[in-house]
Amino acid sequence: MTAQRERIFSALHGASDHPTAEAVWSEVRTDMSSISLRTVYQTLNDLVGMGELAQLDIGPGPARFDPMNVPHHHVVCDACGRIADLTVEFPSVGLPDELAGDFDVVSTEIIFRASGCGVCRGAEG
Amino acid sequence: MTAQRERIFSALHGASDHPTAEAVWSEVRTDMSSISLRTVYQTLNDLVGMGELAQLDIGPGPARFDPMNVPHHHVVCDACGRIADLTVEFPSVGLPDELAGDFDVVSTEIIFRASGCGVCRGAEG
DNA sequence: GAGCTTAACAACAACTATTGTTGTTTGACA
DNA sequence: TGTCAAACAACAATAGTTGTTGTTAAGCTC
Secondary structure (H helix, E strand, C coil), X not given: CCHHHHHHHHHHHHCCCCCEHHHHHHHHHCCCCCCCHHHHHHHHHHHHHHCCCEEXXXXXXXXXXXXXXXXXXXXXXXXXXXXXXXXXXXCCCCCXXXXXXXXXXXXXXXXXEEEEEHHHHHHHC | CCHXXXXXXXXXXXXXXXXXXXXXXXXXXXXXXXXXXXXXXXXHHHHHHHCCCEEECECCCCCXXXXXXXXXXXXXXXXXXXXXXXXXXXXXXXXXXXXXXXEEEEEEEEEEEEEEEHHHHHHHC
16 A cells, blocks of 8 residues: 555545546646556555445436445436445345346346535525 | 337337347348438437336446336346346335335336356256 | 428537556666 | 665556537428
């Protein structure tokens, strides 16, 4: 673990808004002005590979990164882009028998999509 | 509805594998050799806007398009990229009360991720 | 059927997000 | 201090998608 990696890791854990690679870069550069966006991408990918982070691909735009302490789901506001975590488990959700033998399911992601949220509504009115 | 739009629409409905924009283009070009990829993208976006199609963004790579007759979920094989539909409903899945007032949820997507599937395993031996 | 209007299309380039490549730096260890 | 390996930075390239603009085609009126 190099200084860059530690700094990127801490930036992720300090942010609760599922930042993009660019947002992480921007945050890290306040301390390490010479770090390249390429290194941030590289490191984020490595951390995802190690299972330290989760990468969220929810719709168009850049990928977002999540510190992933525990498995959880997400609520996405399509109006403002806000993403909230949801640590509730849904034990009833599983593949029906006719597909369970066909696929080796390793994880289940649930995304609730919203047309608006408290933040949006507050900003408008 | 122009001939191009009808052809793109029928190509989508004729395919059961959630094709990418390029795959649709490739299919449509067998009849309409002059159609541009730009037009396919444009039309797919229009159809998504009309609610005739759903756009799937499951991980990196190009977006995939789904004729969306009924709301449904997906099983994705990360090994080979295969995507299967799952029309089962999960009525127990919903936002807990503390978030339900914050987000105006309009849809719920469930993605089952698999590390392998029958097709992969069969292809390997 | 000619002229007008509008929507759709095609060609081209631009753009965003991400990755490949390659040379340089840094740190560990003999 | 010399050598080696891992990580990094700089640069460019790539994939996927969209912006822009001129052209074509369809519908409408007379």
